[in-house]
Amino acid sequence: MALLDIRQRSGYLFLAVMLGHVLLISAQVNSRAGVPVLEAVTFGTFAEVQRATSSVISGAQRVWSGYVGLRHVKADNDQLRSQLAAAEVELQEQRALADRTRGLERLLELRDRSHLATTAAEIIAAGATPDFRTLTIDKGTRDGLRPDMAVIAPAGVVGRVVVPSARAAKVQLLIDRNAAAGALVERSRAQGVVMGQGDTELELQYVSEVADVVVGDVVVTSGIDGIFPKGFIIGRVDGVEKNGPQYTRITVKPAVDFGSLEDVLVVLTPTAAREAATAGGTE
Amino acid sequence: MKTAGVIVAIAAALVLQTTLARFVIHGTVAVDLVLVVVVYVALTSGPVTGLLAGTLGGLMQDALSSGVIGIGGLAKTVVGFLAGVIGTQFIVAQSLPRFVVFVAATIVHALIVIGLYGLLDLRQFGTPYAAVFGQSIGNAVVGVVAFQLVELLPGAVERRRAARHRVRR
Numbered sequence: 001m002a003l004l005d006i007r008q009r010s011g012y013l014f015l016a017v018m019l020g021h022v023l024l025i026s027a028q029v030n031s032r033a034g035v036p037v038l039e040a041v042t043f044g045t046f047a048e049v050q051r052a053t054s055s056v057i058s059g060a061q062r063v064w065s066g067y068v069g070l071r072h073v074k075a076d077n078d079q080l081r082s083q084l085a086a087a088e089v090e091l092q093e094q095r096a097l098a099d100r101t102r103g104l105e106r107l108l109e110l111r112d113r114s115h116l117a118t119t120a121a122e123i124i125a126a127g128a129t130p131d132f133r134t135l136t137i138d139k140g141t142r143d144g145l146r147p148d149m150a151v152i153a154p155a156g157v158v159g160r161v162v163v164p165s166a167r168a169a170k171v172q173l174l175i176d177r178n179a180a181a182g183a184l185v186e187r188s189r190a191q192g193v194v195m196g197q198g199d200t201e202l203e204l205q206y207v208s209e210v211a212d213v214v215v216g217d218v219v220v221t222s223g224i225d226g227i228f229p230k231g232f233i234i235g236r237v238d239g240v241e242k243n244g245p246q247y248t249r250i251t252v253k254p255a256v257d258f259g260s261l262e263d264v265l266v267v268l269t270p271t272a273a274r275e276a277a278t279a280g281g282t283e
Numbered sequence: 284m285k286t287a288g289v290i291v292a293i294a295a296a297l298v299l300q301t302t303l304a305r306f307v308i309h310g311t312v313a314v315d316l317v318l319v320v321v322v323y324v325a326l327t328s329g330p331v332t333g334l335l336a337g338t339l340g341g342l343m344q345d346a347l348s349s350g351v352i353g354i355g356g357l358a359k360t361v362v363g364f365l366a367g368v369i370g371t372q373f374i375v376a377q378s379l380p381r382f383v384v385f386v387a388a389t390i391v392h393a394l395i396v397i398g399l400y401g402l403l404d405l406r407q408f409g410t411p412y413a414a415v416f417g418q419s420i421g422n423a424v425v426g427v428v429a430f431q432l433v434e435l436l437p438g439a440v441e442r443r444r445a446a447r448h449r450v451r452r
Contacts, residue, residue, distance in 0.1 A: 010329075010364075010367075013335075014330070014360070017334055017338050017360050018361075021338075021357035022353075022357070024352060024353035024356070025351055025357070028353065042343065043347060046297070046343075046346075050301055050302055053298050054302055125302050127347075128297060128301050128317075128343075128344045129300075129344050129348050129355060130314075131396065134349055172349055176349075199414075
């Protein structure tokens, strides 16, 4: 082996590494249970590096913009922004509450969920690759976060927790290609599923051909997915394409500007669908 | 020393990709800095270092994403190996050939990732021509600029030192 020249050895090494990758991929594709240990450990470790880097940069930014620059204006602006954010979240909660009281939920004697338990989290990093739309937040299992918890912002739905570590969590954005949420058109109550496309737009699919959907309609969460609470804004219908009576494509512009997110809220209260599923599972 | 440099470069690219991108262009950056580092390392150090850098960077990136661990690693391994072979077989010392290598590497990387996800029926990418084109241009620009900086900076510092020395005399 020692006599082999460097080109041959690099070829063998290349084949060995490729084989390793194929085995690694095969192992994951075959087993569909939970989060891979390698992913959890690497994410947990790297999240600490991200946290440190983010806090250094955020600290420097805060010093520059808060003290050197517009000190008083920045403070006022922060206060007003947080008040506005709280008001918008409250508005969404009220909207969700009104929606619920109109429906049949009262008859089903579901308990009052007007106040969702949430925890605020700061975004400390963006996705590691442009192919996946994820964010890292600075709250984890220590703060009560679990996989599949909904993440919202004052403007609307952001995504869901996919990999929580002790002090950080990875959030899959609603615009990711693998993301989806049960949705309904607020005006006509037409149901469907909002799917991420990997870019800045969403697509509303599985809409009945007799449903009434027009451009400008507000799309909200339906709550049937067991992740997102009912009545939270997803976005507005941006385009409707039809072929006869059948909808071929309904695009939705997200209410949240994913490019300028800084803080989010993680919904700790389980949704009715998830509670029902849990109760069904334990019986 | 060289191995440590490669590891540090990949780690720095990952940190930049995940952290600074959010502040500069709000996280929607269409540049894969890890891929840029892998191609850079491959062109400067050869196929073996290139494929090992690709494996390390790709696996790290996979582990930090929500996809299958190994697909990005495999794609970057292939790209690192091929870029290294090109670097040893051809003269890639000018900006234009380097630009072409970065563009080709990004396209090959995208083809492998999209192809594997499609083959395993894990994820449908549709026809992301514009996204791949944008990313290949972005990666090529960043890569060529990185080459220029690394090559020109030591010379510039040396010239400045020499100029100071002359003024003193």
